[in-house]
Amino acid sequence: xxxxxxxxxxxxxxxxxxxxxxxxxxxxxxxxxxxxxxxxxxxxxxxxxxxxxxxxxxxxxxxxxxxxxxxxxxxxxxxxxxxxxxxxxxxxxxxxxxxxxxxxxxxxxxxxxxxxxxxxxxxxxxxxxxxxxxxxxxxxxxxxxxxxxxxxxxxxxxxxxxxxxxxxxxxxxxxxxxxxxxxxxxxxxxxxxxxxxxxxxxxxxxxxxxxxxxxxxxxxxxxxxxxxxxxxxxxxxxxxxxxxxxxxxxxxxxxx
Numbered sequence: 001x002x003x004x005x006x007x008x009x010x011x012x013x014x015x016x017x018x019x020x021x022x023x024x025x026x027x028x029x030x031x032x033x034x035x036x037x038x039x040x041x042x043x044x045x046x047x048x049x050x051x052x053x054x055x056x057x058x059x060x061x062x063x064x065x066x067x068x069x070x071x072x073x074x075x076x077x078x079x080x081x082x083x084x085x086x087x088x089x090x091x092x093x094x095x096x097x098x099x100x101x102x103x104x105x106x107x108x109x110x111x112x113x114x115x116x117x118x119x120x121x122x123x124x125x126x127x128x129x130x131x132x133x134x135x136x137x138x139x140x141x142x143x144x145x146x147x148x149x150x151x152x153x154x155x156x157x158x159x160x161x162x163x164x165x166x167x168x169x170x171x172x173x174x175x176x177x178x179x180x181x182x183x184x185x186x187x188x189x190x191x192x193x194x195x196x197x198x199x200x201x202x203x204x205x206x207x208x209x210x211x212x213x214x215x216x217x218x219x220x221x222x223x224x225x226x227x228x229x230x231x232x233x234x235x236x237x238x239x240x241x242x243x244x245x246x247x248x249x250x251x252x253x254x255x256x
Contacts, residue, residue, distance in 0.1 A: 009236045010243075010256050012129050015039035015081040016047045027088045029136050031117070032252040034245055036142070036235060037132045039081060041074045041125065048073055051080020054094040078130045082123055085132060089119050106196035122193055124243075131235070133245050141194025141246040143186040144237065153181045160202040161188075182242040183209075187232045190246035191218055194230070201225055207232065218246070 017023065017039070029035055043051070052060065059079050066072040083094040090097060090111045098110035109119055117137030124131050124144040133142040154177075157166045161184060169180050187207045192199065204224040208217040216232035233254050235243040245254055 008256075009238055010036065010038045010131075012038040012040045012237070014042050015077050015130065016043040018081055018084040019043075019047055019050065023084070024088065026091055029089065029119075029134065031137060032249075033135065034140055034247060034252060034254045035134045036245060036254055036256045037085060037134070038237065038256070039078075039130045039132075041077045041128050041130055043073075043077055048076055051084075052076045054080045054083045054097075056099075074125070074128065078123065078125045081130065082121070082132060085134070086119065086121060089134060102196050104196040104198060106193065122190075124189075124193075129237075129241075131237075131243055135247065135252075138247055138249075138252065139194045141190040141192070142244070143189035143193065144241065144243040145182050145186050145189075147178050147182045147240050147242060149178050151178060151181065153177045157181055157184070160199075162203055162206045164206065179242070183234065183244075186242045186244040187216055187218075187234070187246070190232065190244040191226065191230050194246045194248075195227055197225055205230075216244075 055063070055076065063072050063075045066075060080094070083097045086097050086109065087094045092111065099107050100110055101107050109121070119134065119136055120138060120140055121132065121134045122140050122142045124142050126144050127146045129144060131142055131144040133140045153169060157169050165184050169177050172180055184207050188202050188205060191205055192201055201224070204221065205226050206219040208219055210216055214234050218230040218232060220226045220228045227248065230246055230248050231250055233245045235245065237243045
């Protein structure tokens, strides 16, 4: 993995990469560091079956509830792949990775590293791609979205964003609005997911874009349910995509 450099674009290889020889080698992670992994959710039938075998009973049940076969397969791939990835940080098999979900639905690990800060993670997937962030001893959030022109940007930003964010979007040309809307959206979602808070708090934080275009500060008003002092890092995922990683404080770095 390499530190994020301005202008560098994340790759999204097939998630079946995790079945290749050498993938099981342990991964070490430094404090105040976030590893970002991108995958494309496609794989052979045998690999899908392997991923399914790693899932617990709850995950298999959730997969079975999808009506479309493609949605079932993608669920199995992303959750099985997540287990395989986390297993490398924990030093256990993918089927031995133990997770639980908070009341808000935020997944976390039960496994603990002996004498080490707990491994944390967050995941987002959209339109056949997955983005996974892994850290140690700090909460992390991530969101990935494909920019879509069919979204009612004016109506949604007025309802869910702050007044200044909505005004910024509306000052742009019609062609530019969707991209800015989704940039705000992934930043907010990353913060909310890191803190285990639902979409009701979208308007309870304001995203202040940095001049370099790759970062942002998060302003939290008095009375907000959100914690303060969070920072955003945007990831370049190719034309038509927006992605962001969120963590607390300023002294963290991200590598992909």
